Amino acid sequence: MIDLQGFGPSLLAGTWMTVKLSLASVALGLLFGLLGAAGKTSSNAFARFLGGSYTTIVRGVPETLWVLMAYYSTVTALNYLGSFFGNPELALNPFAAGTLALALCFGAYSSEVFRGALLSIPKGHREAGLAVGLSSLRIFWRITLPQVWRIALPGLGNLYLILLKDTALVSLISLTEIMRAAEIAKNGTKLPFTFYLIAALIYLSLTILVMIAMHFFEKRAAQGFTRNEV
Amino acid sequence: MNWETFFDKWLPKMLDGAGLTLELVTIAVIAGLILAIPMGIARASSKPWVRSIPYAYIFFFRGTPLLLQLFMVYYGLSQFEAVRQSWAWTYLRDPYWCALLTMTLHTTAYIAEILRGAIQSVPSGEVEAARALGMSRVQSMLYIVLPRAARIGLPAYSNEVILMLKASAVVYTVTLLDIMGQAKTISARTYENEFFYIVAALLYLAITIGLTRIFRFIEHKLRVDMLQGR
């Protein structure tokens, strides 16, 4: 490993932290996104209202602020919640707060992608499912979701790339990911440009890796489908 | 929270911050649009070598976080004696110009990609028709392709403006007093973080909703929705 005046290993650790943070956020964010899309496409007016407000509010406020609020402003609520489980000290550490904030934002954007995908699935598929006696849940799980997945994948990939860069904001609540690792190295060496450039190269490498992975997933998900159908 | 102090002392500061945020974003997205036009045209070219020229630029600015780019410009460039001796330092020593420069370079990369997409979705028949009427390449680009692309790309451009508005929340890290900077500075004195974060969030939300309305109005005037299909 390149030493980089002793800061090489901590930058590497920061990179690993960024990867973990982005994966955890995308996992939770997909759940939020599916719920948001389910709300928006629901026949229930209140669910539509909830889904709509979620996207509008989350997309109207900077990611920076969500990160800060998830870390500092969740305390009262969580302490209250924690007291039910005999742990009144329940609170989010920077990793969990960062995950929550980034997932919230990813969810708001991905709910739009999912909504578009849900609407593009022909009604006949659902009717066919009902005709062979499947329950609604099974239809959703077995018929709708696999197709949604295929259609939504390119859009989700782009959102993941955005999320990957937004992880830098979690450095503002002292999680030592790439950005903060570079910041610490900068303070130690007084070489700001050098270490920011290294951080930039790490982000670019991660972007390339994600793009390669996306290509692979999209190919797999599109198995059995001709290109022009999408 | 003392409401009288809030309205007399803190709210005017928050609104000053909103003024700075709007100023930075407005200049950046307009300057970015102008810079992006040649880049977008090059990206949509049929010749691979022309396409590849702006690619490195776009890849760098879309592949790294804005926060990192801002630090590279603000703290990074001052690492070099040569930069500090040059004429550029008159501007680069000022955080306002650094933020503006970074935001413009950043958004240019995104707008160029939006333009590429829009130019490519102008039906080729229209270009062929223009050429058949005896328009030169430049003429058909200026009179046919770009006006069409502008309307096709408008929704994506308005999205980018909102994204820049939210991304601008990181400029407080280089001492600027935008909405976020004011919220941070005020709460550093009052220890009312939660409250001022919410005030900041509401300001951003109000601006986002306002901007969205304005763009919807323009889109409606230009009948953009009629052009979204290919």
Place this chain on the structure above:
Amino acid sequence: MRHYKKILLAAAATLAFGTQAIAADKIKLGTEGAYPPFNLIDASGAVVGFDLEIGQALCAKMGSECEVVTSDWDGIIPALNAKKFDMIIASMSITDERKQAVDFTEPYYTNKLQFIAPKSSDFDTEEASLKGKIIGAQRATIAGQWLEDNLADTVTIKLYDTQENAYLDLSSGRLDGVLGDKFVNWEWLKSEAGKDFEFKGDPVFENDKIGIAVRKGEDDLRNKLNQAIKDIVADGTYKKINDKYFPFSIY
């Protein structure tokens, strides 16, 4: 075609794992990590410095196990109150404004505020000659506050997230001067980056008492800390740490 199942499972796991509580049995020391020589992060990622050594000595005296947590400076009081840690030992000045938000122990050292500027500049701390100058300080510090209270109409004040960034801008020439804690300035002036700079004028604010902050009403911990401070001063531990960092006493 089963990706989404895995992802949903992973999401559920994240929820369960992410909200993991912070265990309450250890004492958590909160500090900043960008304020040499008092607290900084070294190449191995460890937090070191005067504050930390004092903190560890106090923990040893109290017979408690301690763990260090870092936080950005302007969020450090909210983080304490949010129970991210139990005490702040980060060279924090005891001020009336802060006392409304947290409780303080007895001071563990005394600081002063003093300007630094390039050796080559005729920087005078008289108000008249400061007019139009650009002065930097860290946000949410008494230096920043002192500038806002005393020189807001005279100078342009630039507030930074970390003291280190204020120094970076002083060396790059963006700032005409920096107002900060004397000992922190002293440390920076000694360094390679600070060799062309010097103290200017007399300290503008003396008797800046530095204490350890605890959450309001946590008198138990506060009393134990007060006793431990007395003990380490009495048994010479304090002096040993002091001498490691400064050739003069800062108590």
